[in-house]
Amino acid sequence: xxxxxLRMQPIxxxxxLTVVTKPAQVLAQERSTGETTTSEAEGxxxxxxxxxxxxxxxxxxMGGGDxxxxxxxxxxxxxxxxxxGWISAGPGYRHRLFDDRxxxxxxxxYSWRGxxxxxxxxxxxxxxxxxxxxxxxxxxxxxxxVDYFGEGTESLESNRSEYRxxxxxxxxxxxxxxxxxxxxxxxxxxxxxxxxxxxVGHFKRGFPSTLEMFPGDMAVxxxxxxxxxxxxxxxxxxxxxHRSHPVRGGVYRAEWATYNDRDGGLFSFRRxxxxxxxxxxxxxxxxxxALRGWGVVTDTDPGRTIPFYLLPSLGGHNTLxxxxxxxxxxRNMLVVNAETRVAIFTHMDGAVFIDAGNVAARARDLxxxxxxxxxxxxxxxxxATFARFDVARSREGWQIVFRLNDPLRLSRLSVRTAxxxxxx
Amino acid sequence: xVMDARPRAGWFVAALAMYMPMCTPEVRPTAPTPQxxxxxxxxxxxxxxxxxxxxxxxxxxxAPRPEDRYMLIRVKRSGVNPGLTVRDGRGRKWSVxxxxxxxxxxxxxxxxxxxxxxxxxxxxxxxxxxxxxxSLTDDWGTRREPGGRFxxxxxxxxxxxxxxxxxxxxxxxxxxxxxxxxxxLLKSSDLKNDNNSIYRYRQGDRIxxxxxxxxxxxxxxxxxxxxxxKNEVELFERSRFIIGVTRGFVQFDYRGWHQELVRNxxxxxxxxxxxxxxxxxxxxxxxDAFRAGGYSPAVADRFIGKIQANIAxxxxxxxxxxxxxxxx
Numbered sequence: 001x002x003x004x005x006l007r008m009q010p011i012x013x014x015x016x017l018t019v020v021t022k023p024a025q026v027l028a029q030e031r032s033t034g035e036t037t038t039s040e041a042e043g044x045x046x047x048x049x050x051x052x053x054x055x056x057x058x059x060x061x062m063g064g065g066d067x068x069x070x071x072x073x074x075x076x077x078x079x080x081x082x083x084x085g086w087i088s089a090g091p092g093y094r095h096r097l098f099d100d101r102x103x104x105x106x107x108x109x110y111s112w113r114g115x116x117x118x119x120x121x122x123x124x125x126x127x128x129x130x131x132x133x134x135x136x137x138x139x140x141x142x143x144x145x146v147d148y149f150g151e152g153t154e155s156l157e158s159n160r161s162e163y164r165x166x167x168x169x170x171x172x173x174x175x176x177x178x179x180x181x182x183x184x185x186x187x188x189x190x191x192x193x194x195x196x197x198x199x200v201g202h203f204k205r206g207f208p209s210t211l212e213m214f215p216g217d218m219a220v221x222x223x224x225x226x227x228x229x230x231x232x233x234x235x236x237x238x239x240x241x242h243r244s245h246p247v248r249g250g251v252y253r254a255e256w257a258t259y260n261d262r263d264g265g266l267f268s269f270r271r272x273x274x275x276x277x278x279x280x281x282x283x284x285x286x287x288x289x290a291l292r293g294w295g296v297v298t299d300t301d302p303g304r305t306i307p308f309y310l311l312p313s314l315g316g317h318n319t320l321x322x323x324x325x326x327x328x329x330x331r332n333m334l335v336v337n338a339e340t341r342v343a344i345f346t347h348m349d350g351a352v353f354i355d356a357g358n359v360a361a362r363a364r365d366l367x368x369x370x371x372x373x374x375x376x377x378x379x380x381x382x383x384a385t386f387a388r389f390d391v392a393r394s395r396e397g398w399q400i401v402f403r404l405n406d407p408l409r410l411s412r413l414s415v416r417t418a419x420x421x422x423x424x
Numbered sequence: 425x426v427m428d429a430r431p432r433a434g435w436f437v438a439a440l441a442m443y444m445p446m447c448t449p450e451v452r453p454t455a456p457t458p459q460x461x462x463x464x465x466x467x468x469x470x471x472x473x474x475x476x477x478x479x480x481x482x483x484x485x486x487a488p489r490p491e492d493r494y495m496l497i498r499v500k501r502s503g504v505n506p507g508l509t510v511r512d513g514r515g516r517k518w519s520v521x522x523x524x525x526x527x528x529x530x531x532x533x534x535x536x537x538x539x540x541x542x543x544x545x546x547x548x549x550x551x552x553x554x555x556x557x558x559s560l561t562d563d564w565g566t567r568r569e570p571g572g573r574f575x576x577x578x579x580x581x582x583x584x585x586x587x588x589x590x591x592x593x594x595x596x597x598x599x600x601x602x603x604x605x606x607x608x609l610l611k612s613s614d615l616k617n618d619n620n621s622i623y624r625y626r627q628g629d630r631i632x633x634x635x636x637x638x639x640x641x642x643x644x645x646x647x648x649x650x651x652x653x654k655n656e657v658e659l660f661e662r663s664r665f666i667i668g669v670t671r672g673f674v675q676f677d678y679r680g681w682h683q684e685l686v687r688n689x690x691x692x693x694x695x696x697x698x699x700x701x702x703x704x705x706x707x708x709x710x711x712d713a714f715r716a717g718g719y720s721p722a723v724a725d726r727f728i729g730k731i732q733a734n735i736a737x738x739x740x741x742x743x744x745x746x747x748x749x750x751x752x
Contacts, residue, residue: 057651059526071501100498130563180564347526381526 041247041285047345055347055381071095076107077404079119081423082316083146083325085112085203086402101126103135114201117141121416133175139417142166144201146421147326148210148308153359153370155328157396162199163210165309168192169417183236191228191259191418196220196309210308218266219307226267230418232257238413240279244384244406247288250278251410259310259418267307269300277408286343292408294319297332297363306331309421312359314370317401318409319424320355322372322394326424330359333424334366337408341378349378353390353407370394376401449588451684453595465635466599469546472704477540477712482551488518488574490555496562504651505531505641508569510560517577520558521641522570529655531641532572537717538610538640544709545701547603548634550623551576554718573641582624587635588617589685594635598697603637605674605690605698609734611663613652613680614642644727647680657726665734666695666741674741692742699738702731 076092092107103125108118123135145162149155171189178184196219198209211220219225234255240246253275261267277292296312308329314320315327319335335357341349352375356368374392378385390401412419469475479487488494492513500507506522523530536554543549555571594600607615619639625632645654646663653659664677673688674695705713710731714724 055526056529056653059524070503096501100501126563383525 041281041343041346043343043345043348044286045345047347051345051347051379055379055386058386059381074107076109079107079109079117080111080115081141081143081421082318083113084115084143087112088115090117113203114144115142116144119417131177133177134173135416136170136172137416138168138170140168143421145199145204146309147207147324148214148329149324149327150214151308151311151329152361153328153330157324157327159213160207160324161210161213162205162207163309164197164199164201165194165421166197167194167420169420171417173416181237181239183238185234185236186232187416188229188231189418191230191420193227193263194225194309194420196225214308217308218305219309222266222307225307226261226263228267228418228420229260229262230258236413242383244409245380245382246277246279246290246406247285248279248281250276251413252276253410253413255412261304266304267310268304269298269306269310271296271298271312273412275410275412277410288341288349290337290339290341290408292337292339293335294357295332295334295366299331310419311422313422313424314357314359316424317390317403318407320357320370320372320394321353321374321390321392321401321407322355322399323370323396324399326421327396328359328370329422331361332363332366333357333359334368335424336368339408344377347380349380351376351378351388351390351407353392355392372399374399376407378407449590451590451595451689453597454591454593462594462597462599464633465548465594465597466546466603467548469544469701469704472544472546472701473706475544475709477544477705477709478716480540480551480553480716481543481549482576482578486551486576486578487553488512488555488558488576490558493559493561493566494518494520496560507572508560510558519575519577520571521573521575523572529645529653530572531654533717533719534644534655535573535639535641535717537713537719538612538643540713540716541610541702541705541710542603542606542637542640544705544713545606546599548623548625548636550581550621550636550638551578554716556718580626581634582626584622584624584633586617587620587622589615589620589682590617592635598694601690601694602698602701604685605695605738606702607637607643608676608678608686608690609665609699609702609738610643610731611645611647611654611660611665612640612643613645613647613654613678614639615680615682615685647678649679649681652680657723657730661726661730663730666737669742695738695741699735702735703739 071094074092074094076090077088079090080088088109088111090107090109094103094105096103101124103123105121106119110116117139119137119139121135121137123133125133127133143165146165148161148163149157150159169189169191171187173185173187176184198211214220232255234253236251236253238251239249240251241248255273257271259269273296275294277290280289282289298306298312300306311329311331312333313326313329314333314335315323316325320327335355337353337355339351339353341351344350354371354373356371358367358370360366372392372394374390376388376390379387385406387404388407390407392399392401475481489512494510494512497509497511497517505524508520508522510518510520512518521532521535523532533554536552539549539552553574555574557568557571559566560569619637621636621638623634623636625634642652642654645656645659646652667675667677669675669692672691674690674692676686678686710728711721711724714727
């Protein structure tokens with residue numbers, strides 16, 4: 001019971017802040033001029049005035065939905081990975097130069113659990129009549145309490161441990177967009193020797209250090225982690241009507257990535273991902289059925305391995321909602337989510353969902369044996385999900401999820417730097 | 425343990441720096457300059473009864489054509505409302521203020537309507553028009569976009585920069601005081617210097633300097649400091665205008681920034697002067713002004729009803745002996 005109360009406290013605290021802090025982050029992800037105003041499906045019940053006013057206040061305070069981020073200072077609320085705590089924030093500053101031909105963007109953030117991140121980005125977004133974008137980004141992050149339960153689907157919940165990962169990453173990237181809904185992306189970068197340390201930070205949950213719990217792990221025994229030269233190629237087809245609150249359309253992604261250990265090659269590996277989400281409106285958009293699948297397979301040359309912090313991972317608010325974040329790690333993973341949203345009010349949906357997936361050492365052993373299900377609420381405008389509250393159940397108990405984002409988003413679409421650690 | 429005082433002082437300075445933008449200079453007239461006679465702010469509307477408030481003083485010729493295809497020049501990167509700079513088929517450049525999705529009130533219609541009213545009663549305004557939607561062409565093709573307020577970059581007007589509500593050549597003059605009274609009557613809540621522009625207006629060999637209150641969209645709703653709601657007829661109808669008269673100054677139900685412009689600064693005569701200008705507008709002119717902003721007749725009539733009630737209230741203000749403690 002005390003754990004339930006502990007989880008509820010930040011949820012109640014953040015509820016008041018939600019509509020104020022989220023719009024700048026999520027609404028900004030919409031494309032610049034490709035979307036026209038959409039009228040929102042009315043809910044099955046008359047919306048309480050307080051909800052409409054809350055959404056109105058959020059949109060007017062933070063701006064909304066024109067699709068592109070404004071110039072100037074902004075609150076950075078979306079820079080942290082899963083597990084950073086219920087809120088993170090920091091200052092950001094963005095400026096466009098040369099008549100929108102270049103963007104400079106710098107930001108930093110600090111999270112509830114003491115995670116820290118800072119980034120600087122320079123991008124030329126509108127080359128060849130907006131068909132080509134190239135850019136470079138530097139990111140530093142200090143992730144103080146990342147969960148690790150061991151490798152394999154049979155890893156024990158009682159083996160929960162935490163580690164701290166500190167890293168620098170610099171990347172160069174390009175995105176070719178021959179038509180509005182299709183993009184081809186390439187990225188290469190240098191992940192400078194990540195530091196694997198014992199957990200620190202605020203609100204520690206008392207779990208042992210991964211370095212002590214898994215002393216025989218290859219990454220732990222190695223001590224100093226190698227430098228990685230990494231690169232990836234991806235293709236994304238996106239026909240969703242809105243990125244953060246899709247009602248119709250879909251997004252489909254295929255990615256191939258390589259991580260090259262530049263200090264001996266032991267941790268060199270390749271990773272292939274396929275991911276798709278599709279949204280079907282029913283009953284005049286009052287009901288939306290969403291289906292999403294995500295598969296990741298990795299391979300190495302003989303004698304090589306993958307450090308645990310870069311292994312595909314499953315569990316938590318974006319995959320198996322009834323399990324802890326980062327609950328399962330292995331060389332391959334598969335997850336399928338089905339969710340039905342019903343418009344209770346114009347700006348609030350009720351949701352029922354089921355998640356199924358698993359990890360496996362061999363891709364052919366993947367299955368959907370790990371399941372969770374639950375119900376939730378979604379607060380949203382016509383274009384963006386501001387907040388969601390999910391209660392999920394799995395064989396390992398209940399999980400309460402409160403997040404300031406859409407549940408079935410493809411989080412990697414907006415990530416330019418290397419995914420270290422692998423974030424489910 | 426004794427803490428070093430310097431970090432505390434740093435925090436204090438930082439907090440003060442955060443507060444400073446809210447501080448404003450004393451409200452006082454600057455020395456009149458030859459470039460800024462009162463006519464730079466206001467010119468007596470001798471032909472007021474004949475003025476066309478649908479097309480405005482800039483006329484129908486300058487209006488944007490709904491069937492035109494507008495080419496995107498750039499996307500607006502500041503402010504809350506989305507916006508674009510576009511070029512029409514005749515090569516004219518327009519600044520378009522679009523509606524904010526999911527917001528309950530839209531600024532574009534308010535801005536066009538208030539611009540019509542202000543220009544009709546003698547205050548200078550740039551050419552603004554309302555289109556409910558338009559065709560936009562950009563790198564990705566042509567599509568329909570939500571419309572809004574279209575402001576023309578007319579070659580006769582050159583924008584020189586903002587002017588200060590607090591310190592300008594007109595502070596204390598009847599047109600300045602009356603302008604504030606009119607804006608309060610219309611529940612304008614955004615008395616920021618950034619919303620004011622000085623224009624150089626050229627007509628033949630005549631050059632004038634205009635002091636313009638340009639961004640008028642935050643009105644016809646409630647007043648407030650943090651994201652006040654605008655363009656909401658229910659709120660506007662429920663709102664109060666004048667609270668009373670204290671020590672010879674009219675007290676307003678105004679909760680926006682820059683109370684120093686409003687509190688103990690406007691006399692009943694100032695308020696009556698502004699209201700009298702508005703009173704001279706006919707019902708047809710009021711309806712035309714709202715029609716120019718894209719309002720339906722039913723909604724327009726409700727706004728007009730409340731505005732006329734406010735005008736009547738303003739015309740009566742100061743007639744009763746003041747109690748000195750405010751009048752309800």
